[in-house]
Amino acid sequence: MNNKITIVGAGMVGSTLAYSLVTQDITEEIAIVDINKKLAKAQVMDLQHAVPFTKKTKVKVGSYNDCRDSSVVAITCGAAQKPGETRLDLIDKNTKIIKEIMPHIFKANPNIIVLIISNPVDVLTYAAISMFPKKKDQIMGSGTTLDSARFRHLLSQKLNVNAKSIHAYIMGEHGDSEFPVWSTATVGNSKIVAHKHLSKKDQDKMFSDTKNAAYTIIAGKQSTYYGIGSAASYVIRAIMHDKRIVLPVSHLIENVYGVKDVCMSTPAIVGRNGITQSLPLELSKEEQVLFKKSAKVLKKAIASVS
Numbered sequence: 001m002n003n004k005i006t007i008v009g010a011g012m013v014g015s016t017l018a019y020s021l022v023t024q025d026i027t028e029e030i031a032i033v034d035i036n037k038k039l040a041k042a043q044v045m046d047l048q049h050a051v052p053f054t055k056k057t058k059v060k061v062g063s064y065n066d067c068r069d070s071s072v073v074a075i076t077c078g079a080a081q082k083p084g085e086t087r088l089d090l091i092d093k094n095t096k097i098i099k100e101i102m103p104h105i106f107k108a109n110p111n112i113i114v115l116i117i118s119n120p121v122d123v124l125t126y127a128a129i130s131m132f133p134k135k136k137d138q139i140m141g142s143g144t145t146l147d148s149a150r151f152r153h154l155l156s157q158k159l160n161v162n163a164k165s166i167h168a169y170i171m172g173e174h175g176d177s178e179f180p181v182w183s184t185a186t187v188g189n190s191k192i193v194a195h196k197h198l199s200k201k202d203q204d205k206m207f208s209d210t211k212n213a214a215y216t217i218i219a220g221k222q223s224t225y226y227g228i229g230s231a232a233s234y235v236i237r238a239i240m241h242d243k244r245i246v247l248p249v250s251h252l253i254e255n256v257y258g259v260k261d262v263c264m265s266t267p268a269i270v271g272r273n274g275i276t277q278s279l280p281l282e283l284s285k286e287e288q289v290l291f292k293k294s295a296k297v298l299k300k301a302i303a304s305v306s
Helices: 012-023 037-048 064-069 087-108 121-131 133-138 145-159 200-211 213-221 226-240 285-305
Strands: 004-008 029-033 058-061 072-075 113-116 139-141 245-247 250-253 262-265 268-271 274-278
Touching (some): 012 037, 012 226, 029 037, 037 058, 072 226, 087 113, 087 285, 113 226, 121 133, 121 139, 121 285, 139 274, 145 200, 200 213, 226 245
Parallel strands (some): 004 029, 004 072, 072 113
């Protein structure tokens, strides 16, 4: 497997992802592609100046040709979410961009793994897979990987336990119709819903704070990038090192509780070949309703573009 990553988009998310990859020594080479050459050059220069303080990673201004010897391409380009906007408000602009760049990527390297980070991530992931259906396992979105991390962080604070010991997911859309899966959430091997320090009111507030975290951050500093940069680098590490770890990435749902032909987040095994396996879901009846509701929201959004 080639130890190189191409990032399409030199903005805050793309550059933060690159910085996270550099500091964690995940790859030997990073190529950054952006229509704004001046921005790409400046970001690369700044990142190169960080390299002497870490293990050596080559960082350069790239082109789509760099996909030829890259294992992963991360797509972070497109219009960013502004205060007052939902992720779905970005559909038209960013779907057009995805449709323009995907052919360049697979023309350069038919075997590359594509990680879509731009929003609305579920709609864009579906658009990419619709163009290249035979490569559905090679295409995934960052999905609710970050949402689930935010959820575990809040749970860890409430329960006073390391977040790594908490197993809990946010599923569905990476957006307003996402939902928490309380029925299978555990700390160690104990059900979280049975925890004496976690009331129903606590649960509702925790999910509300999770779902609205991006809006709060955007209201304060215009964009989010540290969290998603770290989440994306975590997914990329799983691919590059064939970790085969379970992550709630956005991928094609083919027949789960009657839901199909839509991209949304459910747990899947991620490794060298992309989506190795989508895991069966065990949802309560209430969660199944929320799952179908989220799929309906996304199907409507996809239809608006189609």
